[in-house]
Amino acid sequence: MDAAASALRALADPSRRRILTVVRDRPVAVGDIAEQVGMSQQAVSHHLRVLRDSGLVTEQRDRTRHLYVVRTDGLSAVREYLDDFWPAHLRALKSAAEASRG
Secondary structure (H helix, E strand, O other): OOHHHHHHHHHOOHHHHHHHHHOOOOOEEHHHHHHHHOOOHHHHHHHHHHHHHOOOEEEEEEOOEEEEEEOHHHHHHHHHHHHOOHHHHHHHHHHHHHHHHO
């Protein structure tokens, strides 16, 4: 499976998107993530494993804690995939706007 497909599959789950929001700006421990998203640590660990395997987060060790943070390069595969849709979408929008002017 390519990087974009793997990332999109991981992002399909709303719990994983909430977790990504929590770890977007700084490394966060599993327990803190669980508290912020209202899930058990076991459930958060499962979702983090999926996010890590899809290249969307990376794990850092801080003594005894496991910290997670977004991998921006992992998100770039999704962005590149979606960028392919913009030119056609913008052409269609332009045509619709021109047609509505009459």
